[in-house]
Amino acid sequence: MRHSWNPGAYGRGAVLLLALVLSACPVPLPSGYRGASRENLDVGVSKQLKKGVTTRADVLLLLGEPDGIGPDDAWFAYGSVYGRGGVVFVLFAGGGAAGAGGEKMEYRRLVISFDPQGLMTDADFVDRECWEGIVGVGSGGGRSPPCLKIDAPNGTDAAVPETHESR
Amino acid sequence: MCWFGEQLSRLSVERLFTALFLAVLLGACATSPLGRSELLGFIRDGQTTREETYLHLGEPTSFYEGGRIMSFRLGEDGGGYFPLEKSPGFSGVRSSLILVFDENGVLKRHALVQVKAP
Numbered sequence: 527m528r529h530s531w532n533p534g535a536y537g538r539g540a541v542l543l544l545a546l547v548l549s550a551c552p553v554p555l556p557s558g559y560r561g562a563s564r565e566n567l568d569v570g571v572s573k574q575l576k577k578g579v580t581t582r583a584d585v586l587l588l589l590g591e592p593d594g595i596g597p598d599d600a601w602f603a604y605g606s607v608y609g610r611g612g613v614v615f616v617l618f619a620g621g622g623a624a625g626a627g628g629e630k631m632e633y634r635r636l637v638i639s640f641d642p643q644g645l646m647t648d649a650d651f652v653d654r655e656c657w658e659g660i661v662g663v664g665s666g667g668g669r670s671p672p673c674l675k676i677d678a679p680n681g682t683d684a685a686v687p688e689t690h691e692s693r
Numbered sequence: 694m695c696w697f698g699e700q701l702s703r704l705s706v707e708r709l710f711t712a713l714f715l716a717v718l719l720g721a722c723a724t725s726p727l728g729r730s731e732l733l734g735f736i737r738d739g740q741t742t743r744e745e746t747y748l749h750l751g752e753p754t755s756f757y758e759g760g761r762i763m764s765f766r767l768g769e770d771g772g773g774y775f776p777l778e779k780s781p782g783f784s785g786v787r788s789s790l791i792l793v794f795d796e797n798g799v800l801k802r803h804a805l806v807q808v809k810a811p
Contacts, residue, residue, distance in 0.1 A: 562782020564808045583762055583793045583802065590789030590806030591755055591764040593782075599757050644758060 550615035555629050563607040564593065567634050572651045575638065580646040585638055594677030601639045605676020608632040614660055624663045631658050633674035650679065726772030733774060733790070733805070741800040746792060754779040765790040767805075783808050 559565050566589065574580075574588060585602060586592075594603035612629030632655050639648040656673035735741060735749050746753075746763065753763040754777075766777040769787040777786060787809055793802040 559809075562780075562784035564783045565810050566806065566808050582758060583791075586757065586762060586764065586791045587793070587802060587804040588806070590791060590804075590808050591766065595755075595757075 550617040550625070553614045553616055553625070553627075555609060555612040555614060555627070557609055557611045560607045560609045560631070564590075564604065565606065566590065567604050567606040567636060569634075569651075569653060572636060572649045575646055575649045577647060577649075578645055582640050582644040582646075585646070589636075596639075596679075599640065599644075601637055601679060603677050603679060604636045604638075605674075606634045607672070607676065608634075610655070612657075612660070614662075622664050625667075626659070626661045628657050628659050629669075631656055631672070633672060633676055635674055635676045637679040726770045727768070727775040728770045728772035729775065730773035732767075732776075736792070736800065736803055738800050738802060741792075743794055743798040746800075750776050750790075761794055761796075763792045763794070765792075769811075787811070 571589070575585070582599060582602075589602075589604055592602035593605045596602070608631065610630040610632055612627060614625045614627030616623055616625040632653070634654075635650075635652045637648075637650045638646055639650075641647050652674060654674045658672070659670045661667055661669070732749070735745060743763075750765050754766045755764045756762070757764070766779065766783075766786045767774045767788045767790055768777050768785050769775070774788070787807065789806045789808050791804050791806060792800055795801045
């Protein structure tokens with residue numbers, strides 16, 4: 527009695543995925559700031575800010591124009607987006623191309639709140655890392671949503687696979 | 694002699710056209726820098742007025758505290774700094790110029806904050 531190998535649906539999917547990956551060209555993604563991100567948001571920046579002492583002008587003179595501003599300048603948000611590297615597997619077929627991959631991203635956001643006199647009341651620094659999926663077909667494509675909204679304080683509802691926050 | 698003269702003049706015309714063609718080709722590649730090294734030379738704490746700032750840099754990209762604080766986005770090339778209009782993110786922006794004025798519209802403090810590395 528002969529037993530034929532039956533991999534099942536998952537097995538067939540894994541084989542198909544493996545075949546696709548092996549036949550695709552891996553394109554490494556270099557690390558660096560992404561898109562139009564600012565590059566002057568260091569981890570230790572909040573140590574230079576003091577509640578009740580630092581003014582709105584002090585913050586602007588230290589960090590420059592904010593990425594986001596609250597109503598009546600009640601808060602300033604500063605953010606940066608840094609790609610820590612990743613890979614995209616590109617498949618060329620029939621005169622076109624398709625690709626899929628992932629990239630590890632680091633998002634930083636500093637939200638500084640002020641009282642009506644323009645003195646700092648709070649500084650909330652968030653540093654978050656996550657993997658983002660990238661998919662592209664032909665000239666179109668997209669990537670999974672960012673795990674941290676950098677230009678406003680309330681935008682942290684996305685799923686976060688890996689995070690470390692400091693305050 | 695006449696044949697030689699014709700050849701000589703034909704050669705000169707060909708050279709002239711070649712030189713013109715090369716000049717046009719190279720001229721198309723050349724770009725003059727937008728930046729000016731003296732763009733921010735007028736800025737002096739305690740002296741520069743809000744009006745002078747408008748005359749030198751144009752409209753600010755942002756105002757804070759009812760206009761007491763202005764910010765300008767600046768790009769930079771081989772010639773120096775040049776003002777940029779506001780757009781989402783900081784693409785092409787090298788520095789953010791922050792100007793803090795007193796109640797009389799005279800510059801009190803300023804900083805040129807580098808937001809992107811060269």
